[in-house]
Amino acid sequence: MLLAVDIGNSMVNLGVFDGERLVANLRVSTDARKSADEYGLTLRDLLVLNGIDPSGITDACMCSVVPPLTGIFEELMQTYFKVNALTVTAGVKTGLQISYDNPRDVGADRIVDAVAAIELYGQPTIIVDFGTATVFDAVSKDGIYLGGAISPGMNVAAEALYLNTSQLRRVELVAPKSPIGQNTTEALQSGLVLGYAGLVTGMVARFKKELGNEAKVIGTGGLAYIIAGVAEVFDAINPDLTLVGLRLIYGKNPPPPKVLD
Numbered sequence: 001m002l003l004a005v006d007i008g009n010s011m012v013n014l015g016v017f018d019g020e021r022l023v024a025n026l027r028v029s030t031d032a033r034k035s036a037d038e039y040g041l042t043l044r045d046l047l048v049l050n051g052i053d054p055s056g057i058t059d060a061c062m063c064s065v066v067p068p069l070t071g072i073f074e075e076l077m078q079t080y081f082k083v084n085a086l087t088v089t090a091g092v093k094t095g096l097q098i099s100y101d102n103p104r105d106v107g108a109d110r111i112v113d114a115v116a117a118i119e120l121y122g123q124p125t126i127i128v129d130f131g132t133a134t135v136f137d138a139v140s141k142d143g144i145y146l147g148g149a150i151s152p153g154m155n156v157a158a159e160a161l162y163l164n165t166s167q168l169r170r171v172e173l174v175a176p177k178s179p180i181g182q183n184t185t186e187a188l189q190s191g192l193v194l195g196y197a198g199l200v201t202g203m204v205a206r207f208k209k210e211l212g213n214e215a216k217v218i219g220t221g222g223l224a225y226i227i228a229g230v231a232e233v234f235d236a237i238n239p240d241l242t243l244v245g246l247r248l249i250y251g252k253n254p255p256p257p258k259v260l261d
Contacts, residue, residue, distance in 0.1 A: 001052070003081065004246035005062035006109060007069050009132040010155075014043065015243035016052055022240055024050045032068040039072060040080035060085035061250035063108035063242070084256035086249075088112055093252045098145045106145070109242055110137050114145050116245030117218050121236060124211040126204055128234075129241075130221030132156060134196070136203050138211055149203060154196050154223050161188065173223065175230045196223075197231040204233050 002017040009030060016024040026046045028039070044054045060083045064070040070087060077085040086092065088108045094115050100106050109129070114137055117125045127137040130153065137148040152160070154173060161168050171188045179194050181187030208215050219227065219234040220241040228234050238244070 001056050002059040002061065002247060002250060003057045003077075003083075003085075004243045004250075005060065005064075005073055005085070006112075006242040006246065007062065007064035007066050007073060008109065009065060011131075012039075012069075012073075013243065015240060015246075016047070016050075016057070017243075017247050020247070022243065024052050025240065025243070026050065030066060030069065032066060034072070036072045036076040036079060040076035043076070044080055054081060057081045057083060059083060059250065059255065061088070061246040062086070063088040063112050063246060065107050065109055078259050082259045084259055086253055086256050088246070088249055092249065094249050095252055096145050097143065099140075100145070100147050106147075107135075110135060110148070111145065112242050112245035112249060113137060113220065114139050114245075115248050116238075116241045117216075118143055119248055120238065120241075120244065121216045121218055124215040126207045126211065126215050126217045127241070128200055128204070128217065128219050128221075128224070130154065130219070130223035130227070134199070136207065138207050138215075140211065141214075151199065154192055154226075157196075158188070158192050173226060175226070193226060194230060197227050197233075200227055201231050201233050 004015045006013040012028045012030055014026040015022050047054050060077045062085050074085055077083050090104050094111055096115055113127050117127050123139050123143045124141045125139040129135045132153045134151045134153050138146040140146055162170050171185050175193045176186040176189040179190050181190045204217055216235045217233055219237040224237045
């Protein structure tokens with residue numbers, strides 16, 4: 001089985017694939033202070049709780065936007081699963097042509113998402129990834145990654161309001177009953193949820209002016225469903241897009257050397 005690992009700024013998302021089938025999806029908080037042993041023991045326990053025998057992990061592929069954790073996860077893969085992980089970096093075969101001033105500047109997760117979106121939904125494609133940042137990526141009708149846009153994520157914006165004001169509070173990120181909030185909670189929810197829906201709708205419209213109206217719009221990340229509830233902007237939502245992309249990229253590359261006992 002293949003263990004796919006997406007190391008993000010807030011969460012580490014892990015998926016176990018049996019062939020092409022995703023049989024388990026696990027999430028742990030990102031914490032660069034944790035050691036390989038701490039993460040390794042946690043992951044082994046989570047796999048067992050989900051009915052997965054850790055000894056059945058024979059391959060691993062990962063992408064990371066948290067450099068301090070990249071080496072830690074590579075180490076724990078060797079120690080706890082006896083595999084060398086394929087880490088998506090420059091030089092790894094993705095099958096994706098990148099049109100960017102410096103291709104090395106593109107986050108690995110953005111490339112992985114684009115590979116999955118092309119495979120699953122075709123091109124042209126617009127990918128909206130809701131994480132610590134809200135990231136928009138564009139793939140042309142010729143399957144070329146063109147670039148995109150980055151804005152603060154909804155959770156980051158909400159936390160910034162709470163930390164930098166005296167009277168605003170943390171609120172649940174759900175749509176209010178009206179865009180005109182009748183109290184502070186509703187006003188915050190309107191600005192955050194409906195405001196971000198407007199951001200997404202507006203950015204997608206701008207992207208389509210360049211890519212063409214036939215471009216499919218794919219949402220991923222936990223908050224995509226919240227936006228989908230207030231804006232008819234997505235053709236599909238796939239929370240496992242990055243994990244699928246990791247599986248596809250792993251299949252395009254020679255397996256890493258085995259760990260010697």
